[in-house]
Amino acid sequence: xxxxxxxxxxxxxxxxxxxxxxxxxxxxxxxxxxxxxxxxxxxxxxxxxxxxxxxxxxxxxxxxxxxxxxxxxxxxxxxxxxxxxxxxxxxxxxxxxxxxxxxxxxxxxxxxxxxxxxxxxxxxxxxxxxxxxxxxxxxxxxxxxxxxxxxxxxxxxxxxxxxxxxxxxxxxxxxxxxxxxxxxxxxxxxxxxxxxxxxxxxxxxxxxxxxxxxxxxxxxxxxxxxxxxxxxxxxxxxxxxxxxxxxxxxxxxxxxxxxxxxxxxxxxxxxxxxxxxxxxxxxxxxxxxxxxxxxxxxxxxxxxxxxxxxxxxxxxxxxxxxxxxxxxxxxxxxxxxxxxxxxxxxxxxxxxxxxxxxxxxxxxxxxxxxxxxxxxxxxxxxxxxxxxxxxxxxxxxxxxxxxxxxxxxxxxx
Amino acid sequence: xxxxxxxxxxxxxxxxxxxxxxxxxxxxxxxxxxxxxxxxxxxxxxxxxxxxxxxxxxxxxxxxxxxxxxxxxxxxxxxxxxxxxxxxxxxxxxxxxxxxxxxxxxxxxxxxxxxxxxxxxxxxxxxxxxxxxxxxxxxxxxxxxxxxxxxxxxxxxxxxxxxxxxxxxxxxxxxxxxxxxxxxxxxxxxxxxxxxxxxxxxxxxxxxxxxxxxxxxxxxxxxxxxxxxxxxxxxxxxxxxxxxxxxxxxxxxxxxxxxxxxxxxxxxxxxxxxxxxxxxxxxxxxxxxxxxxxxxxxxxxxxxxxxxxxxxxxxxxxxxxxxxxxxxxxxxxxxxxxxxxxxxxxxxxxxxxxxxxxxxxxxxxxxxxxxxxxxxxxxxxxxxxxxxxxxxxxxxxxxxxxxxxxxxxxxxx
Numbered sequence: 001x002x003x004x005x006x007x008x009x010x011x012x013x014x015x016x017x018x019x020x021x022x023x024x025x026x027x028x029x030x031x032x033x034x035x036x037x038x039x040x041x042x043x044x045x046x047x048x049x050x051x052x053x054x055x056x057x058x059x060x061x062x063x064x065x066x067x068x069x070x071x072x073x074x075x076x077x078x079x080x081x082x083x084x085x086x087x088x089x090x091x092x093x094x095x096x097x098x099x100x101x102x103x104x105x106x107x108x109x110x111x112x113x114x115x116x117x118x119x120x121x122x123x124x125x126x127x128x129x130x131x132x133x134x135x136x137x138x139x140x141x142x143x144x145x146x147x148x149x150x151x152x153x154x155x156x157x158x159x160x161x162x163x164x165x166x167x168x169x170x171x172x173x174x175x176x177x178x179x180x181x182x183x184x185x186x187x188x189x190x191x192x193x194x195x196x197x198x199x200x201x202x203x204x205x206x207x208x209x210x211x212x213x214x215x216x217x218x219x220x221x222x223x224x225x226x227x228x229x230x231x232x233x234x235x236x237x238x239x240x241x242x243x244x245x246x247x248x249x250x251x252x253x254x255x256x257x258x259x260x261x262x263x264x265x266x267x268x269x270x271x272x273x274x275x276x277x278x279x280x281x282x283x284x285x286x287x288x289x290x291x292x293x294x295x296x297x298x299x300x301x302x303x304x305x306x307x308x309x310x311x312x313x314x315x316x317x318x319x320x321x322x323x324x325x326x327x328x329x330x331x332x333x334x335x336x337x338x339x340x341x342x343x344x345x346x347x348x349x350x351x352x353x354x355x356x357x358x359x360x361x362x363x364x365x366x367x368x369x370x371x372x373x374x375x376x377x378x379x380x381x382x383x384x385x386x387x388x389x390x391x392x393x394x395x396x397x398x399x400x401x402x403x404x405x406x407x408x409x410x411x412x413x
Numbered sequence: 414x415x416x417x418x419x420x421x422x423x424x425x426x427x428x429x430x431x432x433x434x435x436x437x438x439x440x441x442x443x444x445x446x447x448x449x450x451x452x453x454x455x456x457x458x459x460x461x462x463x464x465x466x467x468x469x470x471x472x473x474x475x476x477x478x479x480x481x482x483x484x485x486x487x488x489x490x491x492x493x494x495x496x497x498x499x500x501x502x503x504x505x506x507x508x509x510x511x512x513x514x515x516x517x518x519x520x521x522x523x524x525x526x527x528x529x530x531x532x533x534x535x536x537x538x539x540x541x542x543x544x545x546x547x548x549x550x551x552x553x554x555x556x557x558x559x560x561x562x563x564x565x566x567x568x569x570x571x572x573x574x575x576x577x578x579x580x581x582x583x584x585x586x587x588x589x590x591x592x593x594x595x596x597x598x599x600x601x602x603x604x605x606x607x608x609x610x611x612x613x614x615x616x617x618x619x620x621x622x623x624x625x626x627x628x629x630x631x632x633x634x635x636x637x638x639x640x641x642x643x644x645x646x647x648x649x650x651x652x653x654x655x656x657x658x659x660x661x662x663x664x665x666x667x668x669x670x671x672x673x674x675x676x677x678x679x680x681x682x683x684x685x686x687x688x689x690x691x692x693x694x695x696x697x698x699x700x701x702x703x704x705x706x707x708x709x710x711x712x713x714x715x716x717x718x719x720x721x722x723x724x725x726x727x728x729x730x731x732x733x734x735x736x737x738x739x740x741x742x743x744x745x746x747x748x749x750x751x752x753x754x755x756x757x758x759x760x761x762x763x764x765x766x767x768x769x770x771x772x773x774x775x776x777x778x779x780x781x782x783x784x785x786x787x788x789x790x791x792x793x794x795x796x797x798x799x800x801x802x803x804x805x806x807x808x809x810x811x812x813x814x815x816x817x818x819x820x821x822x823x824x825x826x
Contacts, residue, residue: 197645214644218690230679230702231627231771232610233795235670242680243666249659257648257656266643267655268690270683270697277631277681277700277738279798284683287690289643325690358644382646385692 002347005404007108012400013393015100019045020092029089029387030096033132033158034139035063035167042084046099046124053107055122061181062143063126063173069106071119071411076187078116078411079370080105080403081123083140083362088131091389093194097377097396099124101192105404109412116411118187125362132158132167139164141365146182153178186370188337188410191363192403193374194391195355198382205351206398209341210374213357213364214262215298215330216291221248221309224319227274227282238280242272244318245284251312252288252305262356263301265290293330293356331364334371337406341373344405350398375399375406415760418817420521425813426806428513432458433505442502442800443509446545446571447552448476448580455497459512459537466520468535474594475556476539476586482519484532484824489600491529491824492783493518493816494536496553496775501544504802506607510790510809512537514605518817522825529824531600538775545571545580552577554778559595566591599783601750601823604776605816606787607804608768611795618764619811622754623787626770626777627675628711628743629704634661634722637732640687640695651693655685657731658697664725665701665718675769676714678703701735706743706769744777747784750819754786757818763811788812788819 022042023032032038043065047057050067058066065084068077082098102122109116125140133139133156142148153165153175165175200208225239249267256265270286290305292298306322313320338354345352355376357363363372377399380390435455436445445451456478460470463480471479478497481490495511515535522533538553546552546569555561566578566588578588613621638652662680669678683699703718705711719735726733751767758765768789770776776785790812793803 195645196642197647198650199647202650216644228795229609229772229797230681231629231677231704231773232608232792232797233677233771234610234612234674235666235677236673237611237615237795240666240679242662242683243670246659246662246666246680249655250663253648253653253656253659260649261647264644264646264648266653266691266693267659268643268685268692268694269688270655270685272681272683275682277702278679279681280679281681289690291644358646359642360644382641382650384642384645 002344002405003408004348005108005401005408007104007397007400007404009393009397012104012396015104016092016097019096019100023086025089026387028091030086030092031089032084032086033088034085034127035171039085040171043124046084049103050122053103054110055106061173061177062140063171064140064144064181065124067103067106067122069110069116069120071116073117075118076185077119077121078188078407079121079123079186080190080192080407081125082191082193083125083128085127085129085131087129087385089387090385091387093389093391094196094384095128097194097391098192101400101403104400105407108404109408113412118411120407120411128362133164134159138362138365141362143178143181144183145365145369147365148178184369189363189366189370189372190337190403190406191361191374192399193361193376194384194389195376195379196359196382196384197379199355200376200378201380201382203353205353206378206395207345207350207352207402208355208376209338209345209352210333210357210376211338211354212293212330212332213361214291214293215295216289216326216328217302217324218326219288219322219324220285221288221320221322222283222285223313224283228280230278230280233280239317240280241284241318242281244312244316245286247312248309249286251308255304256301262358263292263297264358291358295330298330328360328364331367331372333373337371337373340409341375341402341406344409345402348401348405350402375403415757415818416821417761418521418814418821420517420810420813420817422806422810425517425809428462428517429505429510432509432513436499438502439800441504443499443505444502445497445499446501447498447540448584452498453584456537459497462516463535466516467523468519474586474590475553476584477553477557477594478537480516480519480535482523482529482533484529486530488531489598490532490534491601491820492534492536492599493603493820494538495604495606496538496541498540498542498544500542500798502800503798504800506802506804507609507797508541510607510804511605514813514816517813518820521817522821526825531824533820533824541775546577547572551775551778554775556591556594557596558778558782560778561591597782602776602779602783602785603750603816603819604774604787605812606774606789607797607802608789608792609772609795609797610792612768613789613791614793614795616766618766619791619808620758620763620765620815621768621789622751622758622765623746623770623789624751624767625706625743625745626774627704627706628708629702629739629741630715630737631739632701632735632737633698634701634733634735635696635698636726637696641693643691643693646693652730653693654697654731655694657725657729658699660725661722662699664721668717669714675771676705676710677771704771708743711743741773741777744780746786750784750786753822754788754815754819757822758815761814761818763815788816
């Protein structure tokens with residue numbers, strides 16, 4: 001039996017607006033990178049709100065803030081949360097909404113139903129965006145799942161050259177103790193997050209139940225030919241890497257478009273050498289970001305793209321090389337949790353659709369240690385990573401109700 | 414009757430090597446920008462060699478150096494020459510070879526045939542490359558043809574912020590007197606230049622007779638769509654300017670390739686915004702360099718490219734804008750001079766082909782005031798604008814013989 005969970009929209013709006021004051025940029029922007037003064041203030045506030053909500057606060061070795069509602073029975077915790085850090089600048093919702101949603105859900109559950117059978121925890125991850133230390137992201141969830149390598153804190157540097165270890169010490173954390181943040185007692189993890197895409201809006205539903213997180217690969221591709229004078233070199237004697245790159249780029253994008261959802265392929269970055277209007281380039285370098293939530297389909301997508309690259313280069317007499325900078329397998333959500341959330345939404349009368357996440361999230365890191373699922377709420381115009389990102393309180397509340405009802409099923413029944 | 418002109422290869426090689434010492438970079442490179450100390454030394458040397466050759470030296474108001482072999486009859490001068498400045502760095506041949514060729518030809522004609530009927534002049538243009546002042550080129554030929562605007566010397570700045578006027582004063586020239594360099598007494602202009610392309614080498618002939626200089630346009634094209642998350646935005650809802658740009662780039666290059674010689678289209682420069690691997694770009698900007706020596710065919714080439722740009726943007730829901738930064742009409746060579754050069758080569762037994770120039774040259778500026786023609790000599794591997802550019806003494810001598818025999822026809826007969 002799923003109770004008709006009530007969530008106060010005034011409270012939700014107040015928490016979103018108040019949290020957005022830490023690192024505020026303009027009227028709606030947020031610039032809150034890990035271990036910055038704004039970040040510390042936001043984490044202190046989150047901890048204070050947890051105390052207000054009757055939760056037991058714990059800050060771990062990397063600064064993740066946990067709010068605990070102890071269960072009556074032993075066993076692993078049911079955890080929900082998201083990250084508190086932002087892009088530079090980002091908006092109010094990416095990350096923060098999920099941390100606040102978990103807090104609001106636990107507060108409502110405690111108020112209405114008292115102590116749960118199994119322990120519930122809400123969580124604000126310290127870092128996910130990679131917006132201060134470009135070579136890392138998922139710092140919070142990697143610490144919790146024991147996936148931070150020794151000495152990594154000394155090797156990672158931010159855009160100003162400060163190491164992660166120095167940044168941690170500056171906020172009172174000891175990098176030698178990172179390993180202490182690892183947990184092996186998480187029984188389930190649920191993250192509420194803005195969709196960052198247009199699908200929910202397009203389908204006019206407030207909430208999506210995420211069936212899995214996409215697998216993805218980032219390629220850096222370099223096509224090499226022969227730089228020559230744009231006027232004096234006839235077309236038939238050229239080895240023009242721009243011609244080859246354009247054919248490959250058009251081809252990989254077109255292939256993903258023909259496959260249709262959920263395949264996506266993006267070329268976001270490109271440069272030519274020597275990059276003069278009147279010189280045929282000697283080389284063109286570009287990225288390919290290819291994603292699919294199904295492992296077999298993903299492999300086929302990669303295979304198509306690589307075959308096309310080889311074929312175009314060979315036909316045009318060009319040299320081509322590539323390497324991958326990111327290679328993540330798909331992370332399927334846990335079917336039992338997905339079913340619990342879907343049942344909850346149905347019982348509450350919240351319209352939902354199933355969809356996958358095309359973006360990466362802490363949940364895919366948490367999936368290595370615990371069954372995982374995600375709840376998406378509408379993003380206006382699909383925007384994120386910008387001060388213009390927006391989710392209505394109505395949609396946020398709908399998502400939090402589904403989250404709370406799902407947590408109720410997992411922790412109270 | 415065309416005499417069997419003899420040119421001393423030892424002299425030609427010595428002049429090339431000695432001139433290359435002014436601004437030498439490594440073993441074969443030259444870095445000699447207008448009004449630099451290396452440039453001044455090269456011009457002094459050229460003037461001294463003219464005196465040695467029995468010519469009357471004149472330096473004009475922008476520093477062009479002229480060597481005059483006065484004719485027995487009144488009338489306009491028959492002029493030959495090329496530019497003394499280089500890329501940064503360039504090689505020994507681009508420009509300098511044509512200035513030296515004219516000097517060597519006049520020296521040989523004077524030695525063998527004495528004073529001409531019509532006045533002959535050799536010429537080292539002060540500047541053509543735009544390698545110091547990026548917004549100008551053809552500074553020397555524009556001065557001679559009266560095409561430098563008032564105050565242009567104050568407006569043009571080099572890469573260090575020095576104005577053209579300051580640079581002129583530093584070598585003892587008065588920018589207020591630029592207008593004095595204009596001449597209206599040039600009866601014919603012939604420029605010998607390295608081909609800068611692979612056609613002569615490919616056809617295994619030392620010398621080409623240029624029938625005209627290509628017309629060309631430089632477009633700067635910007636395609637705008639909507640920047641969004643590479644993972645969360647499905648292909649069918651994207652407005653991806655990279656997809657549109659790739660289709661346009663592949664299309665315009667492919668069209669020129671299908672037309673075949675002498676059409677050429679090049680995309681040498683490209684950038685994306687915001688240029689991140691995981692973000693669909695908001696805009697992509699690239700250049701198109703399109704060339705054809707025939708005015709009608711050139712117009713058709715532009716029309717095809719512009720139609721394709723409009724069609725692709727419309728079909729993909731993208732915004733597209735472009736502007737032209739260079740727009741030069743074709744410059745046909747003078748048929749009578751071309752015939753004189755062709756006859757000369759035939760009489761001398763020098764194998765030639767007719768071809769057009771795909772690159773811009775001082776000759777196209779001179780064409781506004783005088784009948785013009787050009788002689789090309791082989792470029793090894795078609796290379797230029799690099800220390801690796803190379804033309805054998807044998808091919809240089811073959812070109813100079815054709816030049817001298819042509820000048821003989823125009824000035825002695």
